[in-house]
Each structure stands twice: as C-alpha cells, then as structure tokens.
Amino acid sequence: KCTKIISFVAAFNSGVSLTNLPVEIIEKIAAQTNFDPNDHTILSLLETSFCIGAAVGTFITPLYTKKLGLTKSLFILFIIQLLASGVSAIPVYWIYLVTMRFVTGLGSSSLASLSPLLVAENLDPQARGKTVMMFAIALNLGVFAAYIIHFTLSFQYDFWYFTFLTPIIVSFVGIITTQVLIKINKQKRKDRVGQQEEIIQTEQIIHSDTFIPTLAEENTEAFDQRYHQQIASIDFNAKLTRTQFKRILYITIALGLMQMFTGVDAIVIYASNIFSDTFKSEKSGIYGSMIIGAVNCICTFVAAPFAEHKPRRVMLLIGVIGAGVCDLIIAICYIAKADSYIILLFIMLFFMFYNLGPEPIVFMFFSEMFPERYK
Structure with missing residues (x-):
C-alpha cells in the first residue's frame, strides 16, 4: 500500500507543480515584487526553469540514489518539494521565483523517475501494471487539480499563494508514507537477518561431525559458491x-x-x-x-x-x-x-x-x- 500511495503522490505532485503557476498569478507576484510581468525574458525563464530543473533532476537522480538508496532518496525529495513549494509562496523577486521553480522541477522529475523503480522492486507483475496505470492517472489528476485551483483563485487573485498549498500537502503525505515504508523495510531486513541466522545454525548442525554430506550435497554447495562468486x-x-x-x-x-x-x-x-x-x-x-x-x-x-x-x-x-x-x-x-x-x-x-x-x-x-x- 505504501508503494502505491508513494507512486500516486509523486505523480500527482508532478502534475500539480507543472501547471500551478499561470500568467495571472505571475502578474500578482510581479505587482508585489516590482518586476515587469510583460517582460518576455522573465516569463520565458519562469516557464522554462521548471523544465530545466526537471532535465537536471533526471540526469542526477542515479548519482545520489545509488548512495542513499531508493526510499531515502524519495524521502529527501519529498522534503525538497515541500520546502520549495512553501518558500515559493513568499514574494521576493523574480530571480528567487525562477530558482524555486528550478528546484521544484528537479524534485518533481526525480520523484517521477524513481516511482516506477519503486513499483518494479516492491510489487508483483499484476499489481505493478495497475500501479503504473494509476501513476499516469494521478499525473493527469494533478494537472486537472491545478486547473481547478486556478479557476477558484480567478475569483480572487489576492489569495494567489494558495496555488502552492496543494503541492505542500501532497509532499507532506509523501514524507509520512515514505517514512512508514522505510520502517517497514528495516523490519523486513531484521526478519531476513533472523532467518539467515537460523539457516546458518541449521547448516552448522547438519555439517557437524554427526552428519556426513552426500555427493549431491557437496556438488550443490560447490555450485552455490561458484554462482555467488559470479554474481558478486x-x-x-x-x-x-x-x-x-x-x-x-x-x-x-x-x-x-x-x-x-x-x-x-x-x-x-x-x-x-x-x-x-x-x-x-x-x-x-x-x-x-x-x-x-x-x-x-x-x-x-x-x-x-x-x-x-x-x-x-x-x-x-x-x-x-x-x-x-x-x-x-x-x-x-x-x-x-x-x-x-x-x-x-x-x-x-x-x-x-x-x-x-x-x-x-x-x-x-x-x-x-x-x-x-x-x-
């Protein structure tokens, strides 16, 4: 369940974050931070910074995932998304907003890249296909939710900062769910260690002087050793x-x-x-x-x-x-x-x-x- 929730939340977050900064809200931010909302260079940077961040995020995701692990990487990315969305609601200057859009795009892309991998590792093939379809549905639902929020804010753009509220809530849900998944994985590792210790103890008893291994058992052990050496x-x-x-x-x-x-x-x-x-x-x-x-x-x-x-x-x-x-x-x-x-x-x-x-x-x-x- 945690895997499915994380996949849904990551996709929904990507959809919302992609489309939650329409031109009308940029104009309200411009009025408070004194920049020209009709400047095509600024508008282009605000529109493309998310995409540039997404491209960078896609390239660097394997670098830190290999060191941190999948679930920890997801946990950190959700925190980054929450912080980036939260501070984006603070009107400072257009360069500041461009930077936050870059960070938001980076986090969204990385989450979208890691979610299918999480699904592939934790779910069986039947559940995997349905969950990936749910990912696509959640992505579109996120985009649609951003449009609904924009429509609601169009009646009173003075509350423009609420456009960043949904990504904050969604990221918070992702943080909680990922933390639960981390604890579940730790417990599973402990259980596996306990099972391995029991197997080792059993093998020690079997390979004691009381038992004489057969030729088939010796061949099986030799094969296992060669196989594990090859995999390593x-x-x-x-x-x-x-x-x-x-x-x-x-x-x-x-x-x-x-x-x-x-x-x-x-x-x-x-x-x-x-x-x-x-x-x-x-x-x-x-x-x-x-x-x-x-x-x-x-x-x-x-x-x-x-x-x-x-x-x-x-x-x-x-x-x-x-x-x-x-x-x-x-x-x-x-x-x-x-x-x-x-x-x-x-x-x-x-x-x-x-x-x-x-x-x-x-x-x-x-x-x-x-x-x-x-x-």
Missing part, C-alpha cells in the same frame, strides 16, 4: 555492456523520446490560448485548460482497463500514429488559418490518442522491460 563479480556497468541490456536500454530511451516528441507539451501550452481565441470570453482560457484536464483524466481512465487486457504494443502504435496524424492536421490548420473549432476538435482527438498509448503504455514498459535482477 558483476557490477552495474558490466550489466549494461552486454548486448541484450544495451538493446533494452536503447529501446527505453527511444520510448521516452517518442513520448515527448508526440508534441504533448506544445499542445498543452497553446490549447488554452486557442480556447481564448475561439470563445472570446474573459475566462475562456481557464475553462479550456479545465476541459483539457478533464479530457486527459477521462481518457486515461478509459485506457486503463485496455492496457491490462489488450496487446500493449498495438495500443502504443495506435496512440502514436493517431497523435502524429492529429499533430499534422493541427499544423496544416494553423498554416491554412482554419477555423479554431476544427483545431479544438483535433486537440481533443490528440489527447484521446496520447492517453490511449504513449502516456500510460510507456510508463508500463519502463517498469517491466528490464529483468528483475537488473532493475
């Missing part, structure tokens, strides 16, 4: 130099790149602008964001049962091809200056295809592709 001599780098694991590693990287090259980030960023241009109302952009968030959640819920029973490669191909076709049609519509309603239609179709394949299936592949010993 293999390090992480050696594993990845083997051809089969190189192939799996390359496929994993390609799947991640394919997921991003579907253009989902660009669609999400510009969809609210398209809604604003289409409906010409004061809050149409906010309504559009909420609609997109709702469509994402619904499509992920619909895709969840299919991912458990249908061939996943087929679903992935359908999703990627469908999303690619929608990208092409949207681009043609922009070039031809087509009606905004047509663009909105294909944006909705894009999210349907994306949530059918590239988003949930790729996460499931990540948790299942590597053999158990090499995860």
